[in-house]
Each structure stands twice: as structure tokens, then as C-alpha cells.
Amino acid sequence: MSARRRTLVPLLALACFVVLALGAPWLAPAPPNAIPADGLIQSLPPTVEHPFGTDPLGRDVLSRMLHGARVSLSVAFLSVALASLVGTTYGAAAGWIGGRVDALCMRLLDVALAVPRLLVLLLMSALWGTLPLHTLVLLLGLTGWYDVARLVRSDVRGLRERDFVLAARATGVREARILWRHVVPHVWPTLVVTATLGVANTIALEAGLSFLGLGVQPPDASWGTILRDGQLPGGARWWLTVFPGAALVLAVLTCNALGDALRESFAPRQVAA
């Protein structure tokens, strides 16, 4: 596959996910939390009426998956945006200032990285009881910026020795302005790649937390909560596992493929610049 197509295919796939999620209220055959009024409160295998079957409360799984996509994707996008912002600020500042400040910042980061992220998340959700969605975003964002910070910092370390930084200084530009206007734009390729891979990571992480009952709370749907509803020995309700599971795998794969393709397409330009 050409480099262009390697980027285009996952980009289109991701766009499909986003369109499906945004269009959920119109595309879904039923409201996501509607329990059927006729009394059929049981999990049924796929039929023409419910192509992905129904869950133990008789709710349409397709509808819940479409609405769940909104939750899963927006949690991932928002928390990665937050992580990118925090990580870029921290990394850029540490790399720019350098010296002892930089060393201290990096050691702190080492400490943060030594604590497994899942452990922190489990602990926090245990302390919180049930997590409101915005708190979940906040938690995922505030535990997800370490890699961004390290990568941005190492980019900035290299960039601050470049001639154009010296030239900007020679024209009397303030340090903060040099950093934001002259240096940080060069970090974009790194940031876009890391963020894309971060989205994949966060989608999986949120699904895991929700599956454990610590992320998105019922009755709200996310792919992880639907999976949780399908927990039965012997795969008796396979449709509650296969469909959201497939969606999850596809979404994560798409983001990873996009991240890799972007990294490759940026590489030669970084050399040229």
C-alpha cells in the first residue's frame, strides 16, 4: 500500500466510527435505554428486528452500541486532548528551561510512570464510588500525559539549539513567545502521532474499566458496559460479547494503524525540516 493509502484507509474508518457515533440518535432503531413495554425483558439472540440481539433487560444491542460509541469515543478523544495539553505544557517547559528544573521534572515523571495507570484508576474509582463521566475523562486525561510530556520534552531539547531559535532571540523575541510560536509548532507531528495512539489506548482502557463496573455507569451504554452485560459462562449470550468486542477491536486497530501511518508519513518531513 502506498503511504497515502496507509493513512487514508484508517482515517476513513475512523471517520465512519465518528459518523456512526454522532448519528446515533437518528441511526439507532430504538432509544438505548428503552426497556420493551410488552414485557419481553430477556436477552434474545439476533433477529431481523434486533440485528445484534437484545440484552438481559430486553434493550436493543445495536442501539446501545451506537450510543455507546458516543460515550467511548468522546471519553477517549476528550481525555487524550487533555493529556496532550498537559503533557505538551509540562514537556515543553521542562525541555525549554533545561538544567535542574528539567532534571527534577523528569525524575517526577519517572515516579509517576512507575505507578501502573490501571492501579491509579482503580483506586480513584474505588474512592469516588461511582464516577461521573466528566470525572472519568479528567482521570484518564491526568494519568495519560506522561508519554506525551517525555516525547515533547526531547523534541524541545533538540529544537532549542536550532539556529532559528537563536535568530528569534537576536530579534528580541521573549522566551515564552519563542517557545510557543517558534518551537511548539515543530512538535505537532509528534503530538498527532502520540495522540492517535493514545486514543486507541484510552478506548481500550475505558472499556476495561466499564467492564469492571468502574467506568461508565448503568444505565448508560458504553462498549465496556455492554460486554459486562454479556458475562455468562459458556458464551450463552455470545451476541453481547462478539458485537461490542468486534467494535472495540476495530476501533483500537484503526487508531493504531492511523498512528503508525502518520508516524511514517511525518518521518521524512522531519528530516527535511
Added chain:
Amino acid sequence: MTSPLLSVHDLRVSFFTEAGPARAVDGVSFTVHAGETVALVGESGCGKTLTALSLLRLMPTGARLAPTSRVEFDGADILTMPERALRSLRGDRIAMIFQEPMTALNPVLTVGDQVAEVVRVHTALSGRDAWTRAVDMLALVGIPDAAARAQQYPHELSGGMRQRVMIAMALILEPALVIADEPTTALDVTIQAQILELLRAMRERSGMALLLITHDLGVVAEMASRVLVMYAGEVVEESPVELLFSAPGHPYTEGLLAAVPTLDTSRERLRTIPGTVPPPTDWPAGCRFRERCAHAWDRCASDAPPLVQLGPAHRVRCHLVQEPERRRT
């Protein structure tokens, strides 16, 4: 005589390295008067660029200035003034033109943006007015179709055009002093002539003083009125330009002049000065040039020669001045 615009007194810049302290600039003093063009000449590694950067206090991290060093611009000491005051000088009263416009221009910003930024940093002009002024300046330095070019990125321009952009950036606020560090070295010969012509024209127009750093004596002859020759962190000769070419005082200057190829020498091998500049951690005792000098005798190894006044504006750091009979022919 009026007081000089720039006066550098005993400038010493050193670094700590694993091989010991590197005295990269070691006691350089000179002056530049308003409107004057002074050339700073020497081989790579003799401290020219570091001297230039020190004039704007832009030394790399780790550089140490001697407490006795002073760089006075218009009466104020650049080396001790507060950062804020220094920033307002940079780009406005003193500007710098860098050697390699490809790396000194930011690849992610349009050239118009970069020229306009100088205006925005130092004046209260709005973004749009700054942009207009940048486009006018780009036109003035000879960039055709400047309004369209201003919106392009550095990589879309040729080397000569990029250097014109650098010059536009440096000169847009009509600084009193422009430091040009090898402004033509990275360019084709034909473009070099155009850029020198442009610098000359801009000098006529604004009456700026120019400190021209170069290793190209052709450029010196065309542009400068006074020349400082640097070797191993020191000024070894200071001379009016005509005198430098007709009667060089220091063997190093002679060597540099002899190394310039001319039409009559084209059939022989090109002349060089044997050896290279020693590393700044390891300047030889006595005269720093003696290991490469054809005339050196024992005194050169024991006594460091002082800078001796030869004529009204001619100073030379060589024992031959006092003992001309030692000259070998």
C-alpha cells in the same frame, strides 16, 4: 573624535570542557563608530562568531564571561544590562544577519510572519500594519512580488531570496548596528555579489554601522573601511583596509592574503597557511601563531606579543614589529 557606537573592551568568553577551560575569545577589544563598516576576519575556530554573539549577549549555555569584559553600545553595558532592556535593543537597535538563512529562518512560519514579528515585538503596530511593513521591506530588499512571497515558507524560496529575507528582518527597524556573520558564505558566487550589493545599498540608505564577519578577503576589500584580524581568540592585527592589503603587519595576515587565489597564481598550487588553528583548550604559550609562522624564533615561544601601535589606526600583535631584522624572506 565622537565616542564610538560600540566599544568592546577586553572581551573574554570561556567554556569549561573535559579538556580544561577553553578560552574561545581571549581579550578582544575594538570599537565601531556610527555608520562605519568594520570587518572581522579569521579562519574557522578563531572566535569570530562567538565574539559576534557576545555583542548581543547570545553566547551558548555554559559560556562564561570574564568580569572585566565590557561591551558598551551607545553608552550602556550590554553584558550587565537587565534582560528586558537587552531584548528591546536586540532586533531594534542592533540586528544580526546569520550565515545560513535556511536554518536561521523558522521552517514552520511564513517569511512574512517572521519579518513582521520583528516589527510587532518592538512597535505598537497592529498585526496588519506590521505585515504591510514587512511586505514593503521585502520589496525593498529586492524580492519580486513581495506580497505573494511573504506568504511562502522558507523552503519555497531560493538561497539568495532567503538571505534577502534575513536582511529584511535585520534591517526593517533601521538598526544603528548590524552584525553580519558570514552573510554570503552559504551562497553561490553570483548571488554573493548581489547580496553584498544589497548590503551596500542598505548601508547607504540607513547609515547603519556594519560589523562584517567573514573569512573572505574579497568581501573585506569590497565592503569594509577597517579590518580586525582574529587568530586563536585574539585580535592579531587591526588596520585600515587599504593598509591591510598593501602592508600587512602580521605574518598571519600575510598568510591569509597569500592564500587568496589570483589569476597569476592559477597555474601553481594554491597557497595555504600550514597547520590549523589550535583548539581553544590548548593555545600555545607565547605567540599563538608561532607554530604556523615562518619567522618564529625563541622569543615567540617565551613572550606573548602585545598589540603594538604601528600607525594611527594600525596595531599588530607580533614581535617582528620590534625586531624586523628577524623576518625571513
